[in-house]
Amino acid sequence: MQTVAVIDYGMGNLHSVSKALEHVGAGRVLVTSDAQVIREADRVVFPGVGAIRDCMAEIRRLGFDQLVREVSQDRPFLGICVGMQALMDRSEENGGVECIGQFPGSVRFFGKGQVEDGEALKVPHMGWNEVAQTVKHPLWHNIPDMARFYFVHSYYVEAGNPKQVVGRGHYGNDFAAALADGSRFAVQFHPEKSHTHGLQLLQNFAAWDGRW
């Protein structure tokens, strides 16, 4: 049976991610902070919630920045929410934080007091929003274009390479809802909290050979 490692660096609740992966029959799901277990896993999931400075501090302390660079190259790898943001070059949250740099681009604040169509935009961007599938990708299999996924974030990814944006979201401005490059895929929304479409994406991830 294949193994899926969910990287645990002590930030937040990994219960939902691991339960959702088990629910779709992704294989043996290991929530772990053991570098060896992560290196040996067939697939790796890199979640994250909370403040990026705290996340990056823990990631570096555990040496996971280097580990993520390694294991995101040669097997299916999925970053979720702050996990996606940590894969960028840098974030402007917490006064500016250098991140892992697996995708070119940066993480920006939505900004307070934005108004769109006469409505004040609340931050965090919280709830179900549409994702435009800008490019075909195995992880979009069986998911309709413009399907709604559950988001909760105050900062968004501005991709440095537009070709890597495979899903586009919009909230006041366009942002990268999903990025892909080789065996790496990253989503701003929470597939584990996005009902049928989210579970489908996780199932697609579990079946993906990592090629794109």
Place this chain on the structure above:
Amino acid sequence: MALAKRIIPCLDVDNGRVVKGVKFENIRDAGDPVEIARRYDEQGADEITFLDITASVDGRDTTLHTVERMASQVFIPLTVGGGVRTVMDIRNLLNAGADKVSINTAAVFNPEFVGEAAQRFGSQCIVVAIDAKRVSAPGETPRWEIFTHGGRKPTGLDAVLWAKKMEDLGAGEILLTSMDQDGMKSGFDLGVTRAISESVGIPVIASGGVGNLDHLADGIIEGKAAAVLAASIFHFGEYTVPEAKAYMASRGIVVR
């Protein structure tokens, strides 16, 4: 592309059982919160709120166990509130699978707790629950106060200022319970819902007194809420979540 307004069924849970029976079409009353949450999930509810009203200390373990079971089977966001007083309470609930934790009375008596919680766990998972009632007489400039103990005890705190303070301390969302002056089932107090929604930059969930689908739509359109929470209209099978969504959509509200 627009963010959908959310519909959130709320379950009152005592010692691992839903307090009032819940009735779905063709399904008899069920008291298991996990079973009920699954039904709402299937109906297309956008989130579930689990309000723990267990009085006993021993009951806390039952709550954690129930949350854990629910989070293993329901793949939409889950907020848990009721009796949250310490950082350890929050940690335990998040570890059991809650996505957000709602702080109510503890915020009133110790506002710094909200700040501490947001620092530790991130604003995205800290909801502050506010019970507000109108205290101004008819004809006066409207003023609303925070109440505790199920709406019985006034605190002297202005509800709008309080909501802003909670935002400043790091709350990620406000769960505002209000009732129109007439009392039960006459809808939200749209005045306070709108006053708070327009003065904070974080999402506001409107709750309290929902008796029909117009109340839900009014909470969004007039009250400017980002989400509406209701219990009894869904529990007793008066309306289903899809009916509520279809009605809201007919009034021009974006729903999932």
